[in-house]
Structure formats: C-alpha cells, structure tokens
Amino acid sequence: MTVIATVGLPGSGKGEAATQAEDLGIPVVTMGDVIRQACRDRGLDPAEHHGAVAQALREENGPGAIAEASLPQIEAHLQDEDVVLVDGVRSGVEVDQFEEAFGEDFVLVSIEAPFEVRKDRLTERGRDNLDGESLEDRDERELGFGMGEAMERADVRIENTESLEAFQERIRDVIETEIDGDLGAAAGSGDGTTVIDEGGTETDDDATTDGGRSPTDDGTSPTDGAVYKVDVEVTAPVYPTEVTDRVADAIHNLFPEAEIEHREGELAGTAHSMERFSELLHEREILDTARDQFFANRRGDTVSFDLKKQAAFEGLVNFAVGQPDEVGELHVRVRVDEPSVEAYVDHVAPRTEDGRPVGSE
Structure with missing residues (x-):
C-alpha cells in the first residue's frame, strides 16, 4: 500500500501529474473536489468561490478539514488498489494527517516551477485570474494555508521547467518506482529529499544544506572568492x-x-x-x-x-x-x-x- 500526494503552487503541474497517474491506472483523489462539493452545498459557483470556500472550510473546521474529508475516499480506493495518488496537499497540517493515517506508506512529492513559468502556463490556459485573483494573490493565499512548509517536507522534489514531455516522463518514473516499492522505503529512511532536476537526474538533498552558497567564517564568498x-x-x-x-x-x-x-x-x-x-x-x-x-x-x-x-x-x-x-x-x-x-x-x-x-x- 502506498499513498503518493502532490503539493505545488498554481501552475506547477499537479494536474498533469494526476493525469499521468490515471493513465497508469492509478486512482486519483483530488482534494479540490471536497471544496467544489462544499461550494455546491452552499449554492455557490465553484469557479468563482473556490478560494473563499477553501478558506472558510479551514476556519470553520480546522486547518486539516479538507484532508480529513478526503481520507474515506483514499481508504476506499486502497481496499482494491496498491497505490493511490492524492492531488493537492496544501499545508503541513495536512501532511501530518496523512502521515498519521498512512505512516511510512505516505510519500509527498513537491512539484516546483518558477513564478514566471507558472504565470505563462496559466495565461495560455486562460486561468491566470481565477476568482478575480491574480497569480500573486493566489500564491500568497496558498502560502497562507502553509503550503511552503508542506513543500519543504517533501520526500521527492520535481523541477518542472522543461517540456511537457520531459515532465510527464519524470512523473511516470516516480510513480512507477513507487509501484515497485523502492521510493516508499527511501522516503521512510530519513535520508533526505530526492530531487529530480530538469535533466531527470536524482540527487539527495539534505534540508540542512544551503546549496554550497553559505558564507565561510572569514566572510569570503564560496562562489567567487571575494570578501564582502x-x-x-x-x-x-x-x-x-x-x-x-x-x-x-x-x-x-x-x-x-x-x-x-x-x-x-x-x-x-x-x-x-x-x-x-x-x-x-x-x-x-x-x-x-x-x-x-x-x-x-x-x-x-x-x-x-x-x-x-x-x-x-x-x-x-x-x-x-x-x-x-x-x-x-x-x-x-x-x-x-x-x-x-x-x-x-x-x-x-x-x-x-x-x-x-x-x-x-
């Protein structure tokens, strides 16, 4: 049994990851469906009120309300399937809930892309100003939910900055590896985050490192040797x-x-x-x-x-x-x-x- 969850800011590629999972025959639970149903229950148009209702649900029922409402559907799929993909984790609280429910069988994948890349994608899809919100506003709202913390806690990080085909291949590699059971074991080992970069290369990313750009004790920059x-x-x-x-x-x-x-x-x-x-x-x-x-x-x-x-x-x-x-x-x-x-x-x-x-x- 494995539960793969994706986290990422708008336009990063979570929807495409879900599509690739479905193509592989893996059931997908979309946390946004909980919000859309809540909109309909309140007589509101999900296309116009998605963000406001998401915030209201968390204020009314706690920050983990949407994850909690998704659990029965995930557990139902696991009765018949070995792997389920959960689309749309948005906070560290939700990560806590899934880790408590599924333990080492839970794997969190952060899908990341720079702001301008995401903005261009959403503009092409006509989704750059949903609910009257700009992408900047949507990013700020998502970060307000705690998405930044969730992304930092990911077991696997995928950089989605190249072609659609390259991203699809990386996503399928992650899912197929998970089906084989290898990724889940690595995620529970505490050995750090697996980063899959633009070239498809996997590296271990220790969260305590800073990419080699931290200052030396004498004030010398490690990148250019200058003293500042x-x-x-x-x-x-x-x-x-x-x-x-x-x-x-x-x-x-x-x-x-x-x-x-x-x-x-x-x-x-x-x-x-x-x-x-x-x-x-x-x-x-x-x-x-x-x-x-x-x-x-x-x-x-x-x-x-x-x-x-x-x-x-x-x-x-x-x-x-x-x-x-x-x-x-x-x-x-x-x-x-x-x-x-x-x-x-x-x-x-x-x-x-x-x-x-x-x-x-």
Whole structure:
C-alpha cells in the first residue's frame, strides 16, 4: 500500500501529474473536489468561490478539514488498489494527517516551477485570474494555508521547467518506482529529499544544506572568492496575537545567521551575510525585482527594503510593494563596508540576460 500526494503552487503541474497517474491506472483523489462539493452545498459557483470556500472550510473546521474529508475516499480506493495518488496537499497540517493515517506508506512529492513559468502556463490556459485573483494573490493565499512548509517536507522534489514531455516522463518514473516499492522505503529512511532536476537526474538533498552558497567564517564568498563586509539589520513587529518564536523563525528563514534581540513590540536581528537570501532570490527567479528594490531605496552605502512577513514564515521572499502585509513586514537595512554597494548587489542579485544571471552557464 502506498499513498503518493502532490503539493505545488498554481501552475506547477499537479494536474498533469494526476493525469499521468490515471493513465497508469492509478486512482486519483483530488482534494479540490471536497471544496467544489462544499461550494455546491452552499449554492455557490465553484469557479468563482473556490478560494473563499477553501478558506472558510479551514476556519470553520480546522486547518486539516479538507484532508480529513478526503481520507474515506483514499481508504476506499486502497481496499482494491496498491497505490493511490492524492492531488493537492496544501499545508503541513495536512501532511501530518496523512502521515498519521498512512505512516511510512505516505510519500509527498513537491512539484516546483518558477513564478514566471507558472504565470505563462496559466495565461495560455486562460486561468491566470481565477476568482478575480491574480497569480500573486493566489500564491500568497496558498502560502497562507502553509503550503511552503508542506513543500519543504517533501520526500521527492520535481523541477518542472522543461517540456511537457520531459515532465510527464519524470512523473511516470516516480510513480512507477513507487509501484515497485523502492521510493516508499527511501522516503521512510530519513535520508533526505530526492530531487529530480530538469535533466531527470536524482540527487539527495539534505534540508540542512544551503546549496554550497553559505558564507565561510572569514566572510569570503564560496562562489567567487571575494570578501564582502556588510551589516544587515532586520526588524519585525510582533503583534499581541503572534508567537514571538514564530516571528524569529521568519527572520531566520531568510537570514539564518541573524542574532535576534527582543525589543518591546518587535524583534531585531543582525547578520553579516545575505547568502541564503540570495539563494531564495535565485530560486524564485526574482533577481531583477530585487535589484530594482535595492537601488530604489539606496542611500549612500546603505540599501533598505521591506519583505512580507507571511511569506517569510514559509521561507519565501516576497517584497512588500504597495499593499501592506496584514501581518506586518520585515524591514531590512543593509550597510556595505566593502567593496561597494554595486558590487554587493551584483553578488546577491546579479543582472540577468534572457532570464538567466549574467555569467551563468
């Protein structure tokens, strides 16, 4: 018995993964069906009210309500089938429920693609503005449910950035491997996440590593050998309804080396590196956006910018521009001692050509 669940932001490829499972004769349980049925029960059009009803269900019945409602259907399929695919996990709470129900027989697959790639796909399908929501708004809503945590806990991570055929092949490989029972054993071993990249190569990804871009003790960048001397200050409000440690985690998610100081009504962190922050900019492919923010708010040897706290809770970078974040913002101030602001910005968020960092292979 194996339960494979997929998690991913809109446009990442979860629906295509479900299609490939069905083509292999594997039953698919779509968690969104629970929401669509709830819409109909309330006399609402699922096409217009899907997001609002999903949020209402979680508020009314708890964050695991949709996963709980999906369990009977999953268990019914397992009476006759060895493998079931669950489409649409959205939070760490839902992962907890499935792990409790199925133990080591539960495998979570995160399907990932950069924002611009997903936006192009949804635009082509005419689904870039569902329920009156932009993709940015939909991402923020999903992350508010806790999707970022769920993606971080995945046993297998598939990068969906190439052709449809290449993605279909990778999905089928994962499913067929799971049918053979190999992937399930690996998932329960605690040996780390299996990453399947654009070329179909599998690697083990230890969640405690940072891709080789973490700073060395002497301030030397491991990627270019240069020495950068910077002072990073991060402040974040702590509201009466918030858990202080969670706000501290939001800072550490983006600046893991930060030393946190508790002040009245806020936390303040100091660091001397932005390597992890730079990694996150590369992963989300928002280098140009970052450069614009850095230089728009430059004053002499200092740049400052604001980040949405809600995204930081999930380990993601989302610049706060225009509309304020309802849970507040992280204010970041970076003073560059050496070598210069321009050189440091080029290091953290290099210029791009044709969507790729200048100088990348």
